[in-house]
Amino acid sequence: xxxxxxxxxxxMLIEPTVHGDDRGFFMETWNTxxxxxxxxxxxxxxxxxxxxxxxxxxxxxxxxxxPQGKLVRVVAGAVFDVAIDLRRSSPTFGRWVGYELSAxxxxxxxxxxxxxxxxxxxxxxxxxxxxxxxxYAPEQERxxxxxxxxxxxxxxxxxxxxxxxxxxxxxxxxxxxxx
Numbered sequence: 567x568x569x570x571x572x573x574x575x576x577x578m579l580i581e582p583t584v585h586g587d588d589r590g591f592f593m594e595t596w597n598t599x600x601x602x603x604x605x606x607x608x609x610x611x612x613x614x615x616x617x618x619x620x621x622x623x624x625x626x627x628x629x630x631x632x633p634q635g636k637l638v639r640v641v642a643g644a645v646f647d648v649a650i651d652l653r654r655s656s657p658t659f660g661r662w663v664g665y666e667l668s669a670x671x672x673x674x675x676x677x678x679x680x681x682x683x684x685x686x687x688x689x690x691x692x693x694x695x696x697x698x699x700x701x702y703a704p705e706q707e708r709x710x711x712x713x714x715x716x717x718x719x720x721x722x723x724x725x726x727x728x729x730x731x732x733x734x735x736x737x738x739x740x741x742x743x744x745x
Contacts, residue, residue, distance in 0.1 A: 567594075569604040572663045574651050577681070578606065579665055580637075580674040593672060595639065596697065606676050608635050610697040617642075618687045618694070623726035625684015626650060626735065629706040630742050633679035635699035643692025644668035645685040646722050650710065652743040653680040660738055662719055669693075680744045682710050686723045708742055709735035 568581040582593045594600070601608070616624065626648065628634075638647060648664040666688070667673045677683055685694065712721065712728070714737045 567600065567604070572649070574649065574658045574661055574663050575656070576678045577649050577663055578604070578676040580604070580676060582672060582674065584672055595674070596637065606637070608637065608676075608697075608699050610637070610699060612698040612701055614696050614698065614702075616694045618692050619727070620687055620690045620692070621723050621725075621727050622692075623684065623686040623712050623721070623723065623728055623732065625732065626682040626710040626712060627684065628652060628682040628708055628710075629700070629703055630708055630744075632700045632703045632706045633744065634702075635676070635678045636683055636696045637674055637676050638667065638683070638685075638694065638696040639672070639674040640667045640669055641693045641695055642669050643687060643689035644670070645687050645692060645694060647675050647685040648683070648719055649675065649677045650682040650717065650738075651680070652682055652741065653745070654743045655745055656680075659743070660716065662717055664719065682708075682741075684712060686712075686721055686726050688722065710738055710741050711735040714738050
């Protein structure tokens with residue numbers, strides 16, 4: 567696998583080794599030893615799977631007190647995936663990185679605890695998988711507005727479809743962050 571550090575420390579873009587021929591392909595999507603050698607020492611406790619129509623934006627989510635590290639990937643369709651550094655002591659606090667993840671490119675993105683996460687779907691019937699290092703805790707979940715001008719995220723969809731929760735997100739300036 568090839569691991570490329572993002573412009574924000576601790577976020578990594580992973581391109582697994584894919585073995586394929588005219589019959590199909592095989593790839594490892596998690597191997598504790600290999601990922602630890604790449605700097606990802608994670609103990610996952612929960613896997614999630616979502617399916618969305620084109621133009622759906624989910625996020626920007628994070629949990630306070632029980633932050634989650636996430637290893638994310640797409641198995642059908644494509645997304646533009648975003649990580650925002652919420653670690654107030656970080657020199658990149660408030661900065662974001664974004665990557666296209668798709669079934670075709672088979673990329674994964676590692677986001678350690680301390681980041682908000684969101685994605686917008688670029689194709690119909692997009693299926694998104696993510697492994698989490700802590701359990702979902704709805705009372706701890708927070709949401710930052712996808713269109714916060716302070717973040718200036720360059721989303722590839724101008725008018726995404728949002729849940730009521732995501733439409734009611736707060737600004738980065740008002741968000742609870744991490745030390």
